[in-house]
Amino acid sequence: MRKPLFPLDPIKEKYYYPGKNFSEAGSEGCDILDPETIEDEDVKRVFVAVEAEPIKQVYRWFLDHRDEFAPTSLLWGIKNNGGDPIPDRPNGEPYHAIFVGRPLHTIYELDVFLFNANQHLSQGGYLVCNCRTSSVKKAVIYRLYPKGINRIYYGFHYLWHRVCPKMKLTKGLYFAVTKGRNRTFHRVEILGRLYHAGFEVVYENTSHGEFRIIARKAKEPVTEGTPSSSPIAKLKRVGKDGKIITVYKFRTMYSYSEYLQEYVYEHRRLDKSGKFYHDYRVNTLGALLRKTWLDELPMVVNMLKGEMKLVGVRPLSRQFFSLYTPEMQELRTKTKPGLLPPLYYEKVQPETLEGIQESERRYIEAYLKHPLRTDWKYFWGIIGNIFLHHKHSH
Helix, strand or coil, X not given: CCCCCCCCCCCCCCEECCCCCHHXXXXXXXXXXCHHHCCCHHHHHHHHHHCCCCHHHHHHHHHHCHHHXXXXXXXXXXXXXXXXXXXXXXXXXXXXXXXXXXXXXXXXXXXHHHHHHHHCEEEEEEEEEEECCXXXXXXXXXXXXXXXXXXXXXXXXXXXXXXXXXXXXXXXXHHHHHCCCCXXXXXXXXXXXXXXXXXXXXXXXXXXXXXXXXXXXXXXXCCCCCCCCCCEEXXXXXXXXXXXXXXXXXXXECXXXXXXXXXXXXXXXXXXXXXXXXXXXXXXXXXXXXXXXXXXXXXXXXXXXXXXXXXXXXXXXXXXXXXXXXXXXXXXXXXXCEEECHHHHCCCCCCCHHXXXXXXXXHHHHHHHCHHHHHHHXXXXXXXXXXXXXXXXX
């Protein structure tokens, strides 16, 4: 007998709830969302009624109760209108909630759709949606096919649905064949796309093989810059004199990860390197690149352009830079950022943001007095720690 697509006990379910203290629970901890925190009555009612039901049951519930929803709520893609644009309300007013029935991975121009949803929602309005992520698809393939064959099948599936849409040489062919209606997204990319579109995630979980999200409109979509899935990541960082520079690195994170900086900071503590503890945005290949420092290699371009130097404070994003004290922000911008940060010079790395700032303060103050001597001393100290104590890039 063929195995069911999803067992009654869903496949290795992991829950991710924004309210949890991840420093204690890790990525599998959960904190059940309190429906009373939801400000829209329709969203609250849906969450209570069908939060634990399979997605087909959710759609059926929507259709059975569609006449009970307020005029400010829209059911989109629940039945027969999955390809239609989001309609305007007759009076031109925005919606307070949009319930998306069509899975996000089947929507051709997903960014355009999410931007459009943002424009049709009032400030603080809700977007309720779902998607079948790459991890769920992998689990399905591994269950449906015999051992060995399932790995080969998944390999081709990964190349076609994950790699081809992102490569310039194959992107046109992929969308010509599939029309972009059955792409495979990692959970991180879905979250990143939502934040890119101006939403903030208030609830997420995986249930019955579907990744489900409740997001709230927090601001207008991000129109600055273009998200990239290129192997070379171009990151906006704060340089000398507060100038924003483009730092080059080999990509170690999933696409759209850069838009999750604030979200991850809210729910993850910092590790000894000053980065996020068990940052789930880092992919498998990226973890290997970081261990071998190869991800930093493209920063040589920044050094040749005169924007960075070999030893110096880490180039920070504007969001992370804003966490520093005003005094340290001013001190930091007096020097160029570096490829080898002084943090790795410490015998015992600091575990708090305050400790990291103090470590950088010692370096900068010494550098401003004796630049060459300080960088020479720190260079050999950092190299020694890398090889003797196996410290790696973050």
